[in-house]
Amino acid sequence: MADVRLQRLADLDDAMLTRLGETLWRAMKDLPKSYSNRDAAIEEAFRFRDDDRLIIVAMQGDELAGWIGAIMHTPHMWELHPLCVEPAHHGRGVGRMLVEALEREAADAGVGAIWLGTEDETGATNLFGVDIMPDPLMALQGLELKSRHPIAFYAKLGYVVCGALPDASGPGMHDFLMAKRIAATAV
């Protein structure tokens, strides 16, 4: 989208962080657990003042279309968290543009890989409600999507499922871990 401008934020004043939190809340509020509470979403945005975090925003004019964050855990691996696009902008390529912008930042910083967690809180996967704890890796071999889920979005962008945190959001609600190599060469 030619009219969307991507920008890494340096000045994180209270007004901008509140705006970011509200976008996070609007993007996630229909999900049962993730930031369905406005105050919790704004609190999460304010954590991005920490030195180990970065934010890239997608602006359309003065409007905030979405944003992506990263937690720079180590020089080798960053966590993509969170990614949120305003519902009115869904399906227009903003999410893809934000992920690609973060990947460019990571590549410039010499980061080897990006990972993320994406939860199934709604029954979009066949492992929802299933006790995967006895052998999560075996359960993941049979992972299937039953309806739209960000796993499919990230897979289109080259991320692969590399693990799961069983029951991360409650019994039978797992957090699926995905990763993508960023550095040009493998080991």
Ligand SMILES: CC(C)(COP(=O)(O)OP(=O)(O)OC[C@H]1O[C@@H](n2cnc3c(N)ncnc32)[C@H](O)[C@@H]1OP(=O)(O)O)[C@@H](O)C(=O)NCCC(=O)NCCS
């Ligand atoms: C998931 C999300 C970030 C996608 O952003 P978006 O701007 O709507 O996505 P894009 O338009 O860039 O989509 C890129 C591709 O992924 C596909 N896609 C997007 N969301 C998808 C989903 N939930 N399930 C399956 N495919 C999806 C699009 O159809 C498109 O496919 P195409 O390239 O073949 O046309 C956005 O829907 C969102 O903010 N959702 C709520 C918050 C959330 O779930 N965040 C991720 C938590 S880990």
